[in-house]
Amino acid sequence: MPALLEVRALAGLALVQDAGRAHRSAGVPRSGAFDRRSHASAAALVGGGPDQAGIELVGRATLAPSVRCTLAVTGEATVAVGGAVAPGWTALDVPAGVEVTVATPRRAWIAVAGGVRVAPVLGSRSTCLLGPLGPPPLAAGDALPLVADPTAPTVGDVAIPAAARGPLRMVPGPHVALPAGTWTVVEASRIGIRLRPLRSPVAGATGTLPSLGVVPGTIQVLPAGDCMVLGPDSGTMGGYPVAGVVCTADLDRLAALMPGDGLDLAPVAVDLAPVPTPVEVVRLHQLPG
Amino acid sequence: MSGRVTAFGDRALLLEPVRPSDATTGWCLAVAEAAGRMVPGASVVPGLASVLVALDGPGTALADARAALATMLAALPDAPRPRGEPRHHALPARYDGPDLPALAASLRMPADALVARHRAATWTVAAIGFSPGFGYLVCDDPTFAEVPRHADPRRRVAAGSIALAAGMCAVYPSASPGGWQLIGHTDVVLFDPAADPPARLAVGDVVRFVEVP
Numbered sequence: 001m002p003a004l005l006e007v008r009a010l011a012g013l014a015l016v017q018d019a020g021r022a023h024r025s026a027g028v029p030r031s032g033a034f035d036r037r038s039h040a041s042a043a044a045l046v047g048g049g050p051d052q053a054g055i056e057l058v059g060r061a062t063l064a065p066s067v068r069c070t071l072a073v074t075g076e077a078t079v080a081v082g083g084a085v086a087p088g089w090t091a092l093d094v095p096a097g098v099e100v101t102v103a104t105p106r107r108a109w110i111a112v113a114g115g116v117r118v119a120p121v122l123g124s125r126s127t128c129l130l131g132p133l134g135p136p137p138l139a140a141g142d143a144l145p146l147v148a149d150p151t152a153p154t155v156g157d158v159a160i161p162a163a164a165r166g167p168l169r170m171v172p173g174p175h176v177a178l179p180a181g182t183w184t185v186v187e188a189s190r191i192g193i194r195l196r197p198l199r200s201p202v203a204g205a206t207g208t209l210p211s212l213g214v215v216p217g218t219i220q221v222l223p224a225g226d227c228m229v230l231g232p233d234s235g236t237m238g239g240y241p242v243a244g245v246v247c248t249a250d251l252d253r254l255a256a257l258m259p260g261d262g263l264d265l266a267p268v269a270v271d272l273a274p275v276p277t278p279v280e281v282v283r284l285h286q287l288p289g
Numbered sequence: 290m291s292g293r294v295t296a297f298g299d300r301a302l303l304l305e306p307v308r309p310s311d312a313t314t315g316w317c318l319a320v321a322e323a324a325g326r327m328v329p330g331a332s333v334v335p336g337l338a339s340v341l342v343a344l345d346g347p348g349t350a351l352a353d354a355r356a357a358l359a360t361m362l363a364a365l366p367d368a369p370r371p372r373g374e375p376r377h378h379a380l381p382a383r384y385d386g387p388d389l390p391a392l393a394a395s396l397r398m399p400a401d402a403l404v405a406r407h408r409a410a411t412w413t414v415a416a417i418g419f420s421p422g423f424g425y426l427v428c429d430d431p432t433f434a435e436v437p438r439h440a441d442p443r444r445r446v447a448a449g450s451i452a453l454a455a456g457m458c459a460v461y462p463s464a465s466p467g468g469w470q471l472i473g474h475t476d477v478v479l480f481d482p483a484a485d486p487p488a489r490l491a492v493g494d495v496v497r498f499v500e501v502p
Contacts, residue, residue, distance in 0.1 A: 022345060023487065024343065025332060025334065025417065025491075026421060026480075026486060027417040027421045027423050028422075029421075121482045122482050122487060130420060130421075131463060133421065171297075171298050171299055173295060173296065174303055209338075210312070210336060210338035211336055211337050211419070212303065212336035213301075213334030213335070213341025213343070213418065215297070215298060215300070215301050215341075215343050217298055218297075218298070235419050235420060236334060236419075237416060237425075238418075244298075245301070247298070247299050248299050270298075270299055
């Protein structure tokens with residue numbers, strides 16, 4: 001009997017995600033976890049690396065492993081194992097058949113030791129909503145293959161990142177300047193985060209340009225004056241004027257944005273862009289029991 | 290010929306000629322080729338009037354790539370051409386697209402005259418993007434320059450649809466929303482994740498359309 005992770009119930013969107021794809025020249029989006037630090041942290045907590053696949057969740061999911069497994073949840077989430085509240089951001093020992101319920105008001109990442117072993121497509125197990133590529137979104141009744149023994153002999157702890165505050169930093173340019181002020185999130189998907197200006201729309205940015213290469217974090221100005229901040233499943237080219245690109249160190253914060261959130265953008269010179277810090281495992285220990 | 294290098298965030302650089310009129314397909318393809326040699330490991334994405342160099346992995350510092358690319362652009366000859374020998378594709382086409390009659394009428398020509406020009410044109414893949422394997426094809430025939438996009442894009446364009454807009458032609462590799470004018474379709478698979486490479490077309494390739502019954 002292969003080890004499986006069963007999806008017992010799901011309300012929301014649950015996708016298999018790993019570190020993503022590297023086929024940009026063929027027009028293939030990067031995909032991979034929206035918040036790469038939270039995904040890598042969950043994987044590290046169960047003794048793995050960022051290349052192993054886990055689940056990125058919006059909403060609420062109930063999962064049950066067919067065999068005992070080591071599991072971890074990161075992001076902003078409440079977790080219950082067998083009906084008892086369990087902590088996030090730490091490795092959990094889940095007995096065979098016991099239900100794990102994860103609920104998140106934003107996004108959460110779920111890792112199991114050894115990773116979710118769906119078939120890779122173009123070097124990645126990630127679902128890409130544009131295309132689409134990779135496994136379809138999960139549904140109740142699905143059973144995801146795991147490694148034969150999905151327990152981790154030793155597990156690590158990772159530093160829980162402080163709640164991100166302050167404006168989202170971006171390198172401005174090259175086409176148009178954004179006005180200062182607060183933006184409201186009106187749509188949030190892995191394709192992009194759509195922002196509406198609180199006051200006046202962006203002036204002088206109507207129309208389109210000859211299409212150019214873009215990256216996740218690119219801030220496009222749409223004809224109506226909204227901005228679209230591209231997410232990991234966005235296309236590799238776009239034709240809207242670009243007002244800036246979110247700094248790599250702040251990219252993960254896009255994953256937590258939801259409609260109704262307010263957001264400030266702060267331009268920083270490229271030479272002063274903050275340097276992202278790697279995920280560090282601070283301690284190795286054995287799970288009790 | 291000079292070009293400029295602009296920061297595109299903290300992990301990518303945008304290369305453009307100083308004079309926008311120099312931003313030809315030849316310039317973009319030649320600069321993309323040279324950029325790939327200058328910054329190994331970078332993802333190089335030629336656009337329609339620019340080239341994006343993305344440092345996807347860690348390693349190369351942005352400032353180092355910027356300096357190397359500025360040096361490369363400064364040494365670029367006038368009207369640079371890509372060095373590589375292009376691959377040639379003959380794509381079988383059925384000219385049965387729903388937009389063909391109205392589009393031909395708006396260009397004040399019979400539908401079969403528009404089809405004949407599309408078949409006669411030699412198309413070059415100027416860029417790949419929008420969706421996996423989607424090629425932006427350009428040609429020298431000015432007939433196609435006046436083709437407008439639909440003001441209201443279709444919610445779903447079928448895979449294999451041959452489409453025109455703004456001087457360009459494309460074949461939709463997969464079903465997607467789309468605003469281009471549909472003039473026909475091909476049965477050739479343009480994107481197959483199991484194939485190596487997954488995209489049939491690559492930038493710089495030459496495409497001709499061959500009408501089949």
